[in-house]
Amino acid sequence: MTASSPEFVPGPKIKEPRIRSGRVRPGAEQWSWRFMRISGPILVILILTHLFINLMTGDGVSQIDFAFVAGKWAAPLWQWWDFLMLALAMLHGGNGMRLLINDYAHTPWLRKLLHGALGVAVLGIIVLGSLVIWTFDPCPVDADMSLLPSFCEDVR
């Protein structure tokens, strides 16, 4: 090593300090994180109650047939309940899948493709499910009366 050693290699540069006051605004990733934390417990309550009402009360699992479902969806409470369950479950699960795709799909086109497919699936299922819930006809005209909920007799 002489004074004229060929090259001086500087160390890596450290970021300049930039002192700015002003708070940090939540970005998209933070909202996504908050959504997961909030929707998780809500889903637990929704789903456990749903299972309890369907399976533990009344005649248990054997009570579930067309008439049972039709009877439930005649009440706005259960319509909203099921809609909330559907929407939150799809968004919560879809957001989880989005993070997985971010982790494992490394090429931009694959990421785009998977994100697109995921978005279509999530939206499609929410739309189809809501259609079923809101446009459901509990008393189809030419159905066997014994399969329908009791209040259908008044409708006929």
Add this chain to the structure above:
Amino acid sequence: MTATAESPAVGEVQAMTVTLRILRSKPEGTDEHKPGEQYWQEFQVEAHATDRVLDALHKIKWEQDGSLAFRRSCAHGVCGSDAMRINARNRLACKTLLKDLNPAKPIIVEPIKGLPVEKDLIVDMEPFFASYREIMPFLMTTGSAPARERRQSPEERQRFDDTTKCIMCAACTTSCPVFWTDGQYFGPQAIVGAHRFIFDSRDEGQWDRLEVLNDKAGVWKCRTAFNCTEACPRGIEVTKAISEVKHALTTGEI
């Protein structure tokens, strides 16, 4: 007298033969392996139960195969240079005793995961240090410097005591499943490094660091897998530190 001569002396540690299975690679390649290709090689060494994995590695390097490459410096858990994956867990070779590893089976030694391997157990630490530099790991203040030291109460110091213990061994970052798959993530260590300054009452750059960590690749990538807390040889509660940073970001309070 024969009986006493045969039984081991009081306090003597039994010697044994242990097998080490090491994941090796050579940038220049060998006769059987292409440059950079990883392959397993087994070594058998005579060792005592109270020896550490680092001692066994030394024996191999000094007595059997001088080409075995690994980093170490202090050999006492201070410098953080010899983190490696031993029996599928990240540990410091200098703090892991053979008797704690079931020496009856081969001990598996690999380089830490998620960073580019350079040779044998040596990885390129630059991405790891780059993340650390991102969070500006130095004191940031405003105004003129005081004529005396910046004072702090024991309670204020206690607030970030845990994260001051980091030795930058990268055991946590390279045990993180998000870091393995996502090259963007800062990794647990950078958040530990930021935590040490964010919660320091003398520092004024908290919100600049929090802004960096609020970014896409920041704390929100963490899925609380707890691998980092388990891996840390200094016993730092890494996942807790990350959660405290998240809490500061969601509540706006430090």
